[in-house]
Amino acid sequence: MAEAPILETRGITVRFGGHVAVKDVSLGIEPGTVTGLIGPNGAGKTTLFNTITGLQRPTAGKVFLDGRDITSLPPYKRARMGMARTFQRLELFVSLSVRDNLRVAGDIHNANGRNKIDLEEEVDRLLELTGLADIASTDVSDVPTGRARVVEVARALMTSPRVLLLDEPASGQTEQETEAFAALLRDLADSGLAICLVEHDIPLVMKICSRIHVLDYGAVLASGVPDEIKNDPAVINAYIGTEKEAV
Numbered sequence: 001m002a003e004a005p006i007l008e009t010r011g012i013t014v015r016f017g018g019h020v021a022v023k024d025v026s027l028g029i030e031p032g033t034v035t036g037l038i039g040p041n042g043a044g045k046t047t048l049f050n051t052i053t054g055l056q057r058p059t060a061g062k063v064f065l066d067g068r069d070i071t072s073l074p075p076y077k078r079a080r081m082g083m084a085r086t087f088q089r090l091e092l093f094v095s096l097s098v099r100d101n102l103r104v105a106g107d108i109h110n111a112n113g114r115n116k117i118d119l120e121e122e123v124d125r126l127l128e129l130t131g132l133a134d135i136a137s138t139d140v141s142d143v144p145t146g147r148a149r150v151v152e153v154a155r156a157l158m159t160s161p162r163v164l165l166l167d168e169p170a171s172g173q174t175e176q177e178t179e180a181f182a183a184l185l186r187d188l189a190d191s192g193l194a195i196c197l198v199e200h201d202i203p204l205v206m207k208i209c210s211r212i213h214v215l216d217y218g219a220v221l222a223s224g225v226p227d228e229i230k231n232d233p234a235v236i237n238a239y240i241g242t243e244k245e246a247v
């Protein structure tokens, strides 16, 4: 039997003036899985992430973590409860080294969190795990975008999250980097993490997600396993058929 979702949205709607960016979206993310969230530009994926993480207040609907209604909690409280994310536009400390970016996140976690980590040990473990050890001392400003995205994931992992939301993490990665990244996400999910992946790299999504939700004009157009999504005429028509990288 499938595990109960650790993260749930119920009937989330977000309006910006007269524009409905997210429309009545209900979905769940289970521990130990990678869940894909795909759809055309402007479909509402980032807005939904912002609502889940507390950066955007929904017009209607609720967000639950561990069955607890967290809709009115600020982002830092959600982070302390085990939610971490990365951003479409990288949000790293560019004048710091890769190692120091991880240290800062670990410091903040230790100052606030209940499950304190051994900082240096965790930094070393995550640099190894994410394949960043060779550039640990490099300033992020000198790190190419593809690898900087992995730095952002590693930094998010410093908070020992149980839910990880990734906004276009493969954008800017080479084919080889994406292959290693896919293996990393699978390993993280295998260790129990609940991952939600917003990504335009359809082959990557199809390869690593156990379940996929397709957003179109803010609403869920389809939900299912990769084979169902790949062959859904509405999805092909609205999105996959328009993607150069289509499977």
Ligand SMILES: Nc1ncnc2c1ncn2[C@@H]1O[C@H](COP(=O)(O)OP(=O)(O)OP(=O)(O)O)[C@@H](O)[C@H]1O
Residues within 6 Å of the ligand: 016, 019, 020, 021, 039, 040, 041, 042, 043, 044, 045, 046, 047, 048, 088
């Ligand atoms: N702060 C805002 N104010 C007004 N409109 C917004 C705001 N943020 C997003 N939107 C609009 O809401 C819609 C959804 O945007 P969103 O960025 O969530 O889409 P997306 O699916 O993440 O797109 P992409 O794949 O291009 O990142 C778009 O029409 C966008 O212009």
